[in-house]
Amino acid sequence: MLMDSEIRVFGDDEESKDRQFVxxxxxxxxxxxxxxxxxxxxxxxxxxxxxxxxxxxxxxxxxxxxxxxxxxxxxxxxxxxxxxGVLALGYSMLANLDVRDIARPAMQELAEYSRASVSLGVRDRLSMVYVESCRSSARVTLQLTVGSRIPIATTAMGKALLCSLPEREFDYLMDHIRLADEENWPRIKLGIEQAQRDYAERGFCMSVGEWHQDIHSVGVPLLGIEREKSMAFNCGGPGFLLPREKLENDLGPRLVQLVRKVETDMGRV
Amino acid sequence: MLMDSEIRVFGDDEESKDRQFVxxxxxxxxxxxxxxxxxxxxxxxxxxxxxxxxxxxxxxxxxxxxxxxxxxxxxxxxxxxxxxGVLALGYSMLANLDVRDIARPAMQELAEYSRASVSLGVRDRLSMVYVESCRSSARVTLQLTVGSRIPIATTAMGKALLCSLPEREFDYLMDHIRLADEENWPRIKLGIEQAQRDYAERGFCMSVGEWHQDIHSVGVPLLGIEREKSMAFNCGGPGFLLPREKLENDLGPRLVQLVRKVETDMGRV
DNA sequence: TTTGAATCGTTCGCACAGCGAAACAGCAGT
DNA sequence: ACTGCTGTTTCGCTGTGCGAACGATTCAAA
CATH class of the missing domain: 1.10.10.10 (Winged helix-like DNA-binding domain superfamily/Winged helix DNA-binding domain)
Structure with a gap:
């Protein structure tokens, strides 16, 4: 499966004469x-x-x-x-993300309540990378942890992030998502359009088996200040634990509430 | 505090005319x-x-x-x-470390038993970087997680690793440790020499407040095959939970036993 | 065993891209 | 206007990337 597109880096089309680029x-x-x-x-x-x-x-x-x-x-x-050596690079970033410390308690609480896992991720190219993840003690849950990557186009977390972007950036990413998987593009596009409607109406997005069969989840973007841009939360797990109706009526709203709390808590610091 | 030395990289002393080096x-x-x-x-x-x-x-x-x-x-x-972007790099490495999956259950078990935390780390320059960490459910424990760095010279995990190295590499690192902190070198050197005696006699090293006051721990190197080189385990936590005597007589031997089990389990795969 | 045809990776020498001292430009604060 | 701090541009010299040629292995067929 192609999780990441080949975003052109050298042989750069547009601005190959960038004298600043090493x-x-x-x-x-x-x-x-x-x-x-x-x-x-x-x-x-x-x-x-x-x-x-x-x-x-x-x-x-x-x-x-x-x-x-x-x-x-x-x-x-x-x-x-x-x-x-590669590990060292990533951690200095994690350590400087204060959102993690602020959000962790509420995330753990929701994970226990839902008996699923609750995670926070940032965008990297066409993936979301987990920077924090809490799972319920009853761990029938999936094995995703800090550093894991999930695609942006078919997951609740990814679609939530897309919905939060300004138009210009949204269009740019949609372009790349299309190029990365022309074949499934029509289906993917419908999923994202549905996500936009869900987000507008209720503040959260869903992915019901779109990414992996039997994985259901809801997602909510973090509308923070500058440095917390392009982050989003999800709450997800195996389908039998999280039927669509429970996502819509219970976990979705709860995740929205969680994110609002995190946003105000961040403002206070 | 200086956690990492400035290991010279360019202006390279010895082989500055390395045409292969970018x-x-x-x-x-x-x-x-x-x-x-x-x-x-x-x-x-x-x-x-x-x-x-x-x-x-x-x-x-x-x-x-x-x-x-x-x-x-x-x-x-x-x-x-x-x-x-930096996060993405580290994770591909973590995902390919099968030691983690093999060791995790036993680590979690020891963490619960000791009511402390049990971690696995690899060396990077003069630090140990955590690649797996289990803590007891009763979490009075310290906040170190995957990606955290601790110094090699004053921690149980780091000293355990040093003890497992061939002489040439050991000497090389000792040189750099000295250069990184001339001031405390005499004390650091004594600590490492003690660790070597402990390791020879009992198979584990200790750090009792050497790194941070009130943090006590034991460490054991993983003597694996090629790719698992330069890894070590520790079991540590707040001093009041882990008095020296308990480290020496209970947790040290248990950690050694854990590592032996992991080594044989890895051979089987 | 020898030979030929595939790999693989490293070496070579030239052309050119990237480096860096110095000069330039933007902003604050005396 | 000056001083002290940013970060960027200039441009000649040089270090560095790349095509082609070269070794080193491996495997198969002779």
Whole structure:
């Protein structure tokens, strides 16, 4: 499945003559992005194929990343894998997100009440990345945790985020969502239009089996100030625990209430 | 407090004429590393000062990182902060670490038993970065979670890791630890030497208030195969819950037993 | 075992892109 | 106007990316 689109980075169409743009850096990071869950090891040739970067250059980049501790080389396999360095980058960001501390208690409470999981995520390209996740103690729930990625177009959290965006940004993302999955575009588009209506009427969006069969969820965007932009909450779990009616009449409104509380609490700090 | 040393990266002493090394990439990543918990926003000038990179170059790098979604620019403050892109990198690594799934149940069990927290970390430069953490349901415990960093030289987890290293690597790290904190070096050195004796005799190390007052813990390295190198477990919490005697006679041995079990379980897969 | 045809990754030398000292520009606050 | 602080632009020199050529492996067929 294609979770992320290939947003063009180099060979940049529009503004390829950006003298401020450092290509080598962009490419090195693109190398790191090639590694995905389930693909621990990648060889130079594979990286070259995926990124379109010439082989000798990939060689130099992997060599550099290895020396810096972001990649590790496996002699036996002749392939690279991600090393501990990459973890360090992400955490400094998490640690500086005070929303997490503010929201956590209410999230945990709703997770227990709903016997499902409640999460907070930020957008990255065409995914939502979890930055906080609470699950009920009765853990029949799914295994998504901080750092997990879910698609933006078919999940409640993702659609909620889309609904909160200014028109320009919304259109830009819709364009990319279409390009990433032309085949399912009509269905996806309908889902997002429905989400917009739901959001306008009730303040939350739903995804009932759209992403994975038997996963139901509601989503609400966080309408914060500057730095908390592009974040959204969800409450979701297995379908038998969260029938549509319960989402609409109980959990949706409760999640909206949770988010309003978080927003005022943030204002106070 | 200085948690991480400035391990020289460019202006590289030994092999500055490494034609394989891409400086621009190293510098870009060094920029991202400047952001630490508690320092959400940094300006170009500050970044230039910290890294020693000339201002115009910092300008180009931040511009590039912003376009790629790893940094975000705050108009109001005229400063940069980490953006969602950095999270994505770390998670692909976590998802591919099967040790986590193997170890989690036993970790949770020990966490409940000890009413403290049990964590697994990997080394990154002079820190240990948590990749998994379980806490007891009775959560009087400290707030460290996946992605947190603790120093290598004064914590049980870090010292346990040091004890497991081959001599060459051990010496290399000791050198850098000394350079990072000359002032406290004598005391730190004694602590590590004690850890080596403890490890040789009983298989675990301890830190009783060495890192933070009133934080006590035991640590055990994971002696795995290739890819699980440089990982270690700890079990720690507030001092009043974990008196030295309990660490030595109960939790230390139990943590050793846990790690042995994880090692054999990993061999089976 | 040898040979040929595939891989794979690294080396080489040239052309050019990115670096950085210095100069420039925007803003505050004396 | 000056000083002290930002961040950006200029432009010559140089470090760096890339095509092509080169080794190193592997596997299959001769």
């Amino acid at each position: 290509n080598a850096l962009a490419r090195g990071l693109e190398i790191l992005r090639c590694f995905r869950p389930g693909e621990a090891y990648l060889a130079n040739a594979e990286l070259a194929a995926r990124t379109g970067i010439p082989k000798p250059t990939v060689s130099r980049l992997t060599h550099t990343l290895t020396k810096l501790g972001y990649l590790a080389y496996s002699e036996s396999q002749g392939q690279y894998r991600l090393a501990s | 400086n621009a990439l190293a510098r870009g990543l060094e920029i991202l590393r400047c952001f630490r918990p508690g320092e959400a926003y940094l300006a170009n000038a500050e970044l230039a000062a910290r890294t020693g990179i000339p201002k115009p170059t910092v300008s180009r790098l931040t511009h590039t990182l912003t376009k790629l979604g790893y940094l975000a620019y705050s108009e109001s403050q005229g400063q940069y902060r980490l953006a969602s």
